Amino acid sequence: MTETTTGPPATSTVDAVIIGAGFSGLYMLHKLRDEMGLHARVFETGDGVGGTWYWNRYPGARSDSDSYIYGFTFDRDLWESWEWSERYPESHEIRGYLEHVADRFDLRRDITFGTRVVSATYDEDSHWRVVTDQGETVTATYVISAVGALSASNTPPFEGIDTFAGPTFHTGHWPHEGVDFTGQRVGMIGSGASAVQATPLIAAQASELTVFQRTANYIIPANNGPVDPQVKAERREDWAGIRERIQQSNFGFELYLQEKGAAEVSDDEREALLEDFWNRGGFHIWLGSYADIFFSTEANDLVRRFLDRKIRETVHDPATADLLVPSGYPFGCKRNPLDSGYFETFNEPHVHLVDVKTNPIAAITGSGLRLADGAEFEFDALVLATGFDAMTGPLNRIDIRGRGGQLLREKWAEGPRTYLGLMSHDFPNLFTITGPQSPSVLSNMPVSIEQHVDLVGRIIVDLRERGASEIEPTKEAEDAWCTYNAEIANATLFPTADTWYMGANIPGKPRQFLPNLDFVGPYRAKCDQIAANGWEGFAIDGVATPAGDHVYRWALAS
Numbered sequence: 318m319t320e321t322t323t324g325p326p327a328t329s330t331v332d333a334v335i336i337g338a339g340f341s342g343l344y345m346l347h348k349l350r351d352e353m354g355l356h357a358r359v360f361e362t363g364d365g366v367g368g369t370w371y372w373n374r375y376p377g378a379r380s381d382s383d384s385y386i387y388g389f390t391f392d393r394d395l396w397e398s399w400e401w402s403e404r405y406p407e408s409h410e411i412r413g414y415l416e417h418v419a420d421r422f423d424l425r426r427d428i429t430f431g432t433r434v435v436s437a438t439y440d441e442d443s444h445w446r447v448v449t450d451q452g453e454t455v456t457a458t459y460v461i462s463a464v465g466a467l468s469a470s471n472t473p474p475f476e477g478i479d480t481f482a483g484p485t486f487h488t489g490h491w492p493h494e495g496v497d498f499t500g501q502r503v504g505m506i507g508s509g510a511s512a513v514q515a516t517p518l519i520a521a522q523a524s525e526l527t528v529f530q531r532t533a534n535y536i537i538p539a540n541n542g543p544v545d546p547q548v549k550a551e552r553r554e555d556w557a558g559i560r561e562r563i564q565q566s567n568f569g570f571e572l573y574l575q576e577k578g579a580a581e582v583s584d585d586e587r588e589a590l591l592e593d594f595w596n597r598g599g600f601h602i603w604l605g606s607y608a609d610i611f612f613s614t615e616a617n618d619l620v621r622r623f624l625d626r627k628i629r630e631t632v633h634d635p636a637t638a639d640l641l642v643p644s645g646y647p648f649g650c651k652r653n654p655l656d657s658g659y660f661e662t663f664n665e666p667h668v669h670l671v672d673v674k675t676n677p678i679a680a681i682t683g684s685g686l687r688l689a690d691g692a693e694f695e696f697d698a699l700v701l702a703t704g705f706d707a708m709t710g711p712l713n714r715i716d717i718r719g720r721g722g723q724l725l726r727e728k729w730a731e732g733p734r735t736y737l738g739l740m741s742h743d744f745p746n747l748f749t750i751t752g753p754q755s756p757s758v759l760s761n762m763p764v765s766i767e768q769h770v771d772l773v774g775r776i777i778v779d780l781r782e783r784g785a786s787e788i789e790p791t792k793e794a795e796d797a798w799c800t801y802n803a804e805i806a807n808a809t810l811f812p813t814a815d816t817w818y819m820g821a822n823i824p825g826k827p828r829q830f831l832p833n834l835d836f837v838g839p840y841r842a843k844c845d846q847i848a849a850n851g852w853e854g855f856a857i858d859g860v861a862t863p864a865g866d867h868v869y870r871w872a873l874a875s
């Protein structure tokens with residue numbers, strides 16, 4: 318659907334510019350405009366609302382978060398006004414939900430679609446100058462990045478990438494009219510969460526599907542389907558309880574790690590729990606089983622063995638199963654895809670798996686691709702399921718200049734530097750919703766988004782009540798937050814895996830664990846205390862409040 322926009326003036330002044338119209342941008346606009354009475358404008362590259370769900374329309378694209386918690390909880394009437402059709406909503410249904418949100422709060426009138434923000438420059442008079450690719454300049458007191466953590470799609474720099482004669486589709490930029498692969502030979506590069514969702518459906522149409530896999534994944538059944546009407550009704554009633562529980566939880570789900578570790582229970586007990594969780598589907602094994610899998614290789618191996626066995630029980634060809642069984646990294650330290658028949662698809666005679674870790678892709682050719690050993694593959698269509706330049710990518714693609722003309726991406730050349738993942742020193746009044754070094758992608762994201770939007774709202778209310786012009790983190794607080802984030806990540810197994818959490822999927826990207834590991838509930842409590850103590854770690858109009866030790870204390874360690 319193409320949204321209509323009214324023609325904007327070439328230059329204007331507003332209180333706030335918001336970049337992006339997904340979950341984050343929509344709620345931020347509602348908060349600033351409808352709850353706080355500010356003049357805010359949103360710029361969005363796409364032609365409609367939805368963010369992730371505007372762009373990701375590949376076959377099988379859906380949330381891996383359960384539908385009842387994959388939405389806003391800030392408004393009970395909104396909660397009750399929407400009914401999801403399945404356990405996990407498909408992309409078009411989430412897009413429909415966000416269109417419903419935009420309609421309900423009349424948000425579109427302040428969103429300019431089809432417009433990319435190309436630069437945001439801080440002028441020393443406490444204002445930002447925001448320039449779009451349509452030639453418009455807007456001056457704003459606050460700039461709020463709602464650009465998403467997974468919105469900068471990654472196309473690896475394969476030699477010959479532009480030479481393929483057939484159509485090439487990136488899962489993150491799927492054509493709105495859909496693609497019919499009937500009777501076609503399809504090559505798909507990548508085997509992460511998007512590929513896992515798309516493979517069974519593309520295989521159902523294609524005459525041949527060849528998946529080129531660099532890294533095998535631990536994949537757990539989604540167990541999708543309709544939700545019992547009784548359960549739905551109970552959830553509808555339990556708005557306050559669910560909201561409270563997911564806000565206080567570790568990951569924004571109603572999932573809770575077991576009291577005992579995998580290595581502390583008997584084999585029978587562990588086997589029974591894992592089998593139960595496997596059958597329930599979803600993130601139970603990842604985010605609701607044993608905490609020690611994130612710290613101990615021995616404990617992790619106990620769960621890995623269970624998952625390895627499941628793959629071998631499902632995949633008939635032992636050589637293919639060997640390739641599909643992950644090795645070399647711990648379970649849980651890479652985004653856990655959920656599947657609906659992914660492994661089973663490789664039992665079909667027209668579906669092939671090719672390992673490109675040991676024999677990498679040398680070049681894309683006019684008719685397909687060539688591997689390092691010279692093997693050639695021919696296709697009619699090529700699918701790039703090659704993921705995203707996560708977390709820092711969307712911000713680094715904008716020329717964001719803070720004090721003294723400093724470019725944010727230059728400041729972040731060795732990795733992001735933030736305080737709370739929300740602000741960066743020398744970039745006053747610039748807020749990054751679900752930014753790097755916040756829990757963000759390690760959570761059910763609408764919960765983290767609501768928390769950040771509410772926090773930004775509180776900060777701005779407070780600034781205005783004080784008659785203050787600007788806020789930024791102190792350098793000391795930022796340095797300490799960066800050190801703290803690295804330390805807690807290094808206490809876990811996460812850094813041992815080559816993942817997009819570590820920036821490892823992008824050549825040249827600094828290797829640094831990008832999200833924060835405080836987890837949703839403790840991070841929220843920390844932010845609340847920082848606010849209650851007069852914005853510890855921030856300077857307001859140059860007056861700093863030092864951050865107490867509690868800011869750098871890890872709840873998980875206690």
Ligand SMILES: Cc1cc2nc3c(=O)[nH]c(=O)nc-3n(C[C@H](O)[C@H](O)[C@H](O)COP(=O)(O)OP(=O)(O)OC[C@H]3O[C@@H](n4cnc5c(N)ncnc54)[C@H](O)[C@@H]3O)c2cc1C
Nearest residue numbers: 337339340341362368369380381382433434464465761762
């Ligand atoms: C395939 C996929 C599956 C996912 N599944 C889950 C899941 O199961 N659970 C979960 O919690 N999360 C999931 N996510 C993460 C998902 O991104 C978030 O849940 C949520 O949609 C993020 O909302 P957002 O508004 O912060 O960002 P986005 O939805 O990414 O929206 C950002 C918007 O900003 C726009 N933008 C970026 N840069 C600019 C610019 N310079 N100028 C103008 N506009 C710009 C983009 O066009 C985009 O529309 C998934 C992500 C993907 C890609």
